[in-house]
Amino acid sequence: MSISRKRLNSEESRSAALEAARMLLLAQGPQAVTLKAVAAKVGRTHANLLHHFGSAAGLQAELARSIADRVTGSIAEAVERARVGERDVREVVDGTFDAFDREGAGALAAWMILSGNRDALNPILDSIRALVSQLRVGHEEHHVPESTLWLVLAALGDSLLGEPITSSLGLQRDAARRIATEALRSEIAARHPRMA
Missing domain, CATH: 1.10.10 (Arc Repressor Mutant, subunit A)
Incomplete structure (x- = not known):
């Protein structure tokens, strides 16, 4: 249609x-x-x-940019609201996982890599870099790049293999999200006890 x-x-x-x-x-x-x-x-x-x-690659790169910009904007908002106690870190985790799963960024990124169109990932990487830069302002002592790295990799992996792995291990489908949330809470508590 x-x-x-x-x-x-x-x-x-x-x-x-x-x-x-x-x-x-x-x-x-x-x-x-x-x-x-x-x-x-x-x-x-x-x-x-x-x-x-x-080209098709140009369309796919713009699609990746569009998805990444929309999602990193909502993640940034969730992080800022979590920092002032208005939201829980689970919302940050959910936003990141949703970006790669429900928004299709994980499948699109994997397909681009496997088809040799690695340059099309630049918009996603640019958005993530911009998000980290934004989140570091006023929080330079935080380990934002490291936290972002493992959270994005976990979300990407979950978007591609989460369903079959959790099913084969007899785990709930949201197990990776729950584990990531616990890890992020522990990391915040260890590095910034006043925020926990």
Whole structure:
């Protein structure tokens, strides 16, 4: 089912294409995010998408940037609210895990790596770097890069293998999230007892 054909300005056309790409990613996986499929979904031509993104790799990189920017924004908000006691660290963990699982960033990142399109990961890495820089302001003594590293790797791994591994081990599906939450709480308590 395609979006009805109407006159869109350049930014609206790009936004519609990225939303269609995200819908394809979530419904059918990263291999479904092609210029042809996205063009059909938004009622545009292949040439129109080439004009906006340059190539399928360009579309995928913009999709990765879009997902990463949206998700890191919500994670930053959750971290700041947790720092002032308005939210629990579980929300930070859930936001990170959701980014890679429900938002499709894990499957997209893995597919890009396996298909040799490593440069398309740059938008995700740029967003993570920007998030860490933002979170470090006023909290330079915290180990934000290290915490971000292990949390992102755990979320990525869980998005790709969490279901079969937890099932085979007889664990609840949210076991990795629970373990990550406990680890983050312990890390905060050990490094900053006044915040625990």
